[in-house]
Amino acid sequence: MLVRCRRISKGRADGFALVSSTPISFFGMLDPKTGVIQERGHELYGCSVAGRVLVFPHGRGSTVGSYIIYQLAREGRAPSAMICKEAEPIVAVGAIMAGIPMVDRPESFSFEIGEWLEVDADRQTIRTRR
Amino acid sequence: MHLTRVEEQILAGEQGWVKQKAMEILVALGEIYSAERLIRVESAQVAGVSYKTIGDAGLDWLESLSSGRVQVPTTLNPAGMDLVEWRRMGVPEGFAEKQLRIVEAYKALGALPTCSCTPYLVGNRPSPGQHIAWSESSAVCYANSVLGAYTNREGGPSALASALLGRTPCYGYHLDENRAATVTVDVKTELANESSLSILGWWIGRTVGTGVPHIHGLKHTRGDGLKALAAGLATTGSIAMFHHDGETRPEAKTTGSSETRRHSFTEKDLRESTESLTTVRAENVDLVAFGCPHASLREIRKIASLLQGRRIRRGSKLWVFTSSQVKALARQEGVLASITASGAEVYADTCMVVAPLERIGFDTIGVNSAKAASYLPTTSNADVVFGNLRECLELVCPK
Numbered sequence: 001m002l003v004r005c006r007r008i009s010k011g012r013a014d015g016f017a018l019v020s021s022t023p024i025s026f027f028g029m030l031d032p033k034t035g036v037i038q039e040r041g042h043e044l045y046g047c048s049v050a051g052r053v054l055v056f057p058h059g060r061g062s063t064v065g066s067y068i069i070y071q072l073a074r075e076g077r078a079p080s081a082m083i084c085k086e087a088e089p090i091v092a093v094g095a096i097m098a099g100i101p102m103v104d105r106p107e108s109f110s111f112e113i114g115e116w117l118e119v120d121a122d123r124q125t126i127r128t129r130r
Numbered sequence: 131m132h133l134t135r136v137e138e139q140i141l142a143g144e145q146g147w148v149k150q151k152a153m154e155i156l157v158a159l160g161e162i163y164s165a166e167r168l169i170r171v172e173s174a175q176v177a178g179v180s181y182k183t184i185g186d187a188g189l190d191w192l193e194s195l196s197s198g199r200v201q202v203p204t205t206l207n208p209a210g211m212d213l214v215e216w217r218r219m220g221v222p223e224g225f226a227e228k229q230l231r232i233v234e235a236y237k238a239l240g241a242l243p244t245c246s247c248t249p250y251l252v253g254n255r256p257s258p259g260q261h262i263a264w265s266e267s268s269a270v271c272y273a274n275s276v277l278g279a280y281t282n283r284e285g286g287p288s289a290l291a292s293a294l295l296g297r298t299p300c301y302g303y304h305l306d307e308n309r310a311a312t313v314t315v316d317v318k319t320e321l322a323n324e325s326s327l328s329i330l331g332w333w334i335g336r337t338v339g340t341g342v343p344h345i346h347g348l349k350h351t352r353g354d355g356l357k358a359l360a361a362g363l364a365t366t367g368s369i370a371m372f373h374h375d376g377e378t379r380p381e382a383k384t385t386g387s388s389e390t391r392r393h394s395f396t397e398k399d400l401r402e403s404t405e406s407l408t409t410v411r412a413e414n415v416d417l418v419a420f421g422c423p424h425a426s427l428r429e430i431r432k433i434a435s436l437l438q439g440r441r442i443r444r445g446s447k448l449w450v451f452t453s454s455q456v457k458a459l460a461r462q463e464g465v466l467a468s469i470t471a472s473g474a475e476v477y478a479d480t481c482m483v484v485a486p487l488e489r490i491g492f493d494t495i496g497v498n499s500a501k502a503a504s505y506l507p508t509t510s511n512a513d514v515v516f517g518n519l520r521e522c523l524e525l526v527c528p529k
Contacts, residue, residue, distance in 0.1 A: 071187030
């Protein structure tokens with residue numbers, strides 16, 4: 001299935017989906033050296049974002065989050081791509097700094113954890129295997 | 131968003147990687163906020179300077195931009211220490227080394243090493259109607275409301291991107307239609323000093339959250355009071371602009387109908403807000419910190435006169451934070467010497483919110499700023515005693 005979306009940060013990448021139904025704050029919520037979500041009680045507690053297509057409604061929290069996304073990329077622990085329901089500046093700017101493809105406003109927002117996704121920000125599409 | 135031919139070329143990388151990255155950031159923000167185009171800015175003010183906030187990742191990012199050059203006058207937000215007297219502050223050597231590298235990286239880009247949240251007091255002062263790209267939230271609120279400049283509340287990287295391109299996406303507070311008042315606040319109590327104005331701001335931010343408040347009944351309208359008010363407003367909400375009696379910006383003439391919500395700020399609100407900012411009842415504190423936002427020369431003179439003939443108690447400290455320029459003026463006037471004679475210190479380039487106070491060893495801190503009071507428990511894991519200037523002085527040098 002091909003899902004149309006909007007480009008936020010250029011490039012294309014694929015990976016298994018890691019889906020959060022709640023907003024994500026990169027600052028404080030995950031370990032910038034490993035990419036593991038360390039906020040107790042979070043639905044993805046203990047999961048690593050490294051190499052995954054990270055799907056979440058939108059970012060939240062401190063603007064330092066942009067730098068954390070950049071640091072994850074430097075450590076090789078960043079998501080391969082990000083999909084948001086609605087982009088906001090903290091994550092968008094972080095994705096551009098880190099060179100991670102990112103899109104938002106997918107025409108349907110029904111991705112499943114573990115499914116293979118191909119994100120092509122340049123063509124503004126997401127391909128699923130369904 | 132519509133881009134000019136030159137802007138398209140920059141986006142395509144024809145003017146190098148740094149400008150390309152900066153343009154990608156501005157275009158993404160423009161898309162997110164439905165801007166129609168980019169506009170020129172006259173100055174930039176960039177947050178994300180303290181090593182305590184941006185860490186190794188931030189340092190790495192800034193050093194990776196080394197081939198870039200800012201296109202407009204650009205100043206910086208406070209760093210994590212006084213860039214000259216950091217040893218006296220007790221800042222660890224390792225922290226200082228990284229902090230100096232961050233400032234060097236900004237200087238290499240052409241930014242001025244004015245590390246201050248009050249750039250408008252020391253040279254980076256826009257004229258009415260000028261578009262700028264600033265990121266320090268209190269300075270943004272002051273610039274929009276008191277100076278009549280036009281700026282959104284930028285993040286550190288987006289303000290730097292604007293500095294590198296001399297442009298910003300045109301949305302939000304760059305458009306006249308978004309600068310009219312949306313909510314009315316009636317002040318029904320006497321606000322005697324800067325600390326109560328900072329409380330008013332803090333209360334409005336918490337009560338209305340977002341929008342452009344029109345504040346009625348404000349009698350204290352001097353620069354220092356408005357500086358404190360702007361900082362309070364920007365702390366608890368996303369407020370980036372206000373109007374008050376007598377100084378409503380001409381581009382934002384309010385109509386009764388646009389101000390649908392109305393709130394009153396009473397003596398009780400003032401008292402309850404003041405009490406809620408104190409986290410511990412303490413007779414004495416490790417540190418009293420003034421200068422949030424950075425102290426003006428007038429404020430420093432006042433502190434000096436109140437300290438006349440007094441001595442800071444052993445085991446406590448009094449630090450006043452300001453810009454390096456105001457510190458230099460205070461030194462010339464001799465007020466710096468009269469402050470240090472009491473055992474107090476004046477530090478430049480930094481403040482209590484972004485310096486590593488917890489690593490220096492302060493557990494209980496007295497402040498007269500609602501912004502500092504609301505951040506310190508989180509940023510430095512400290513207990514806070516809130517009071518006005520005189521009450522704070524009593525904490526460290528009882529008469």
